[in-house]
Amino acid sequence: MSKTSVIAIALLAVALVAPLFVYPVTLMTILCFIVFACSFNLLLGYTGLLCFGHAMFFGSAAYVAGWLMKTYGLTPEMGILAGGLFSAALGLLVGIIAVRKSGITFAMITFAIAQFVYFILLRSPFTGGEDGLQKIPREPVLGLIDVTRNFNYYYVVLAITVLAVFFFYRIVHSPFGEILKAIRDNDARVESLGMKPERYKLMALVLSAGLAGVAGAMKASVFQFATLTDVSFPISTEVIIMTLLGGLGTLFGPMVGAGFIIYLNEYLASFGEWALISQGIILLLVILFLRRGIVGEFNAWMKRRQAS
């Protein structure tokens, strides 16, 4: 068995017993952000695109899924699927505008569109404005499993997370993923070898947006509300910090980063601004001392040790 599968199984085992020890809502928040960070990692870590408004995919899917669950009584799994598809479509739209640009231009375009999406959601009649969308129901999953208790719902969220992470893994370890990495490393060279980088980037953006949508919709069903916070700029930056802290372009890095930051946020919640300040400090420390992130540095250390 490969090292990756051993770690994956160990993590899964921990996740299965975790709600016996930790508040399930905290755990579910972590799972949502793991999916969100994977989605971001697919773009920055594997395609080399810095999306500076990733919250638009997360938050708008939260609203869309929440609205569908509330208005039409969609079951959570269908709502989450709908949220993912909605954000994938939004990703296609953003991609058509932005994907020919790279670097800072791409980042600024995505930032601008995200601001625009925020504004639309603020003004739309169905979002509840400043109050957000409240009291989203949790219908029985598949019409069978009662998930009104958070403890039960945790296992559903875990299952969806496992699927989503596997989906991410499949993408980056596919022939398509190999081209994405080549584009990340040198897109001019990819073009000179007869491929059109912007098409691959567009596809990556659609897939990434879809995953972010799954994450956001899942969060809406966990907390049973969707608010403007979910589409706001701090969420866009938080996912960047999580991914960098854990390790860009690694499988487990974003998981570690998401777990760490969410846990820290919960821990520091009672200290008000301290959560934000600590995030700033963490980002600074990562940039100065952990360029590869926690998992990235660990992998590099293992590699050095094997070499000697």
Next chain:
Amino acid sequence: MTTLHEGSSMHAGPTTTGDSVLVARGLSKRFGGFMAVNNVDLSIRRGSIHALIGPNGAGKTTCFNLLTKTLSPTSGTIDFDGHDITQMRAADVARMGLVRSFQISATFPHMTALENVRVALQSSYGSTYRFWNSLKRVEPLNERAMHLLERVGLANMAKVEAADLSYGKKRALEIATTLAMEPKVMLLDEPTAGMGHEDIEPITELIRETAKGRTVVIVEHNLSIVATLCDRITVLQHGEVLTEGTYAEVSSDERVISAYMGGVDED
């Protein structure tokens, strides 16, 4: 001394596009107010090794960028293998068999040597958007990739990341990647630049060997390599064609000597 415009009187056959695989007419590129390439006519014979030489800043790389459609010309036309490619995209031109390497080493640094070559093989065997397939799908390409790595002397480095290869090995990897496209015309921009003596010899040999059955256009400052390797030489200066001919012809041309005065000699 003949210039390109009238074709060479030394060669019996007519210089139609029939025996020229790549033809540029009136090619120009303006950067702001500066003409980096100015009204260049070029005709590359099928099967030849053709050098583009000239002092620094003469416009050689810009010419390459234009010929491969990495840049769009301000004016002029380019024919490749009987097709007008002036309006085409670099990726499509590459697919047709006009493939370049870069002056600044262009590998995929965080991928292994094998993966580097496999990217090009994926492209030439019909690249894929299938994100749901496992990498096992491209493993059949490994054999061909290994064969190409062997050809450039990198067989034992297949699993090394490109970033960890020495400079000379990176250039060799680039050639293997370029070859994976099975180009009809291969354009190499200073393939030996910055290499130590021990690397230059095998690379030159490799270029000679890979040129069999295809056409090579090469930018090269090392004139002794040009002398031994190339059938035909075009000299550029200030973005314009100074002269064209065989090494003997070009190297005895007064204008070429003065263009190179104080510049590169036989080094």
